[in-house]
Amino acid sequence: RKEVEQDPGPFNVPEGATVAFNCTYSNSASQSFFWYRQDCRKEPKLLMSVYSSGNEDGRFTAQLNRASQYISLLIRDSKLSDSATYLCVVNNFNKFYFGSGTKLNVKP
Amino acid sequence: NAGVTQTPKFQVLKTGQSMTLQCAQDMNHNSMYWYRQDPGMGLRLIYYSASEGTTDKGEVPNGYNVSRLNKREFSLRLESAAPSQTSVYFCASSRGLAGASSTDTQYFGPGTRLTVL
Numbered sequence: 681r682k683e684v685e686q687d688p689g690p691f692n693v694p695e696g697a698t699v700a701f702n703c704t705y706s707n708s709a710s711q712s713f714f715w716y717r718q719d720c721r722k723e724p725k726l727l728m729s730v731y732s733s734g735n736e737d738g739r740f741t742a743q744l745n746r747a748s749q750y751i752s753l754l755i756r757d758s759k760l761s762d763s764a765t766y767l768c769v770v771n772n773f774n775k776f777y778f779g780s781g782t783k784l785n786v787k788p
Numbered sequence: 789n790a791g792v793t794q795t796p797k798f799q800v801l802k803t804g805q806s807m808t809l810q811c812a813q814d815m816n817h818n819s820m821y822w823y824r825q826d827p828g829m830g831l832r833l834i835y836y837s838a839s840e841g842t843t844d845k846g847e848v849p850n851g852y853n854v855s856r857l858n859k860r861e862f863s864l865r866l867e868s869a870a871p872s873q874t875s876v877y878f879c880a881s882s883r884g885l886a887g888a889s890s891t892d893t894q895y896f897g898p899g900t901r902l903t904v905l
Contacts, residue, residue, distance in 0.1 A: 688828075711891060712891040712892070712893075714893055721876075721899075721901075722898070722899075723878055723896035723897060723898050723899050724831070724878075724896050725896070726893050726894075726895075729891075729893065767830070767831075769894075771891070771892065771893070774819050774838070774882060774884045774885060774892065775833070775836065775846075776821070776833075776880075776882075776894050778830050778831040779830060780828065780829065780830035781830060
């Protein structure tokens with residue numbers, strides 16, 4: 681079983697839509713959780729950390745459910761510039777495990 | 789403040805040739821990592837280093853060697869390149885010590901696009 685699993689998509693949404701991504705992780709001892717964004721042929725970049733209490737950064741909301749070992753990312757009011765691949769990342773004693781990514785296409 | 793830098797950006801090799809990918813970070817981070825990324829496969833860890841002088845195997849170490857030259861630099865060597873090693877290689881670093889409990893995140897270099905013919 682993979683450490684981190686994500687729906688690969690693609691999610692094709694119109695501008696202004698709300699879209700949600702989910703991922704699950706297998707190791708209940710994992711310590712910290714993140715969403716990264718990766719643009720085509722570029723390096724992954726940190727989008728936001730994910731906390732159990734839920735956290736928000738502008739149009740982005742992340743949520744962690746430790747009991748279900750489930751992480752989510754909600755994007756409101758999608759922009760064309762949000763088109764990218766979103767990677768779910770789990771930190772387990774400073775070894776980082778990446779999902780294969782969910783591709784988002786935001787269309788005019 | 790450059791963050792994580794990698795050289796070269798692109799490389800084409802013939803089967804059997806050798807090369808070294810260079811990585812350096814200027815953030816005084818303890819841990820450094822090498823990943824490869826293939827289409828549809830996500831990022832896979834090749835090797836990592838918790839500190840200067842220590843290295844450990846990741847998920848896909850075969851065909852690679854690494855060297856943590858000092859705290860700043862972590863190189864990846866392909867001794868005899870094979871077409872299966874055609875990939876994008878990313879170096880990353882994090883503040884915490886690999887193997888220690890952590891809430892740290894990782895920072896990535898821009899990648900090296902390697903083609904083996």
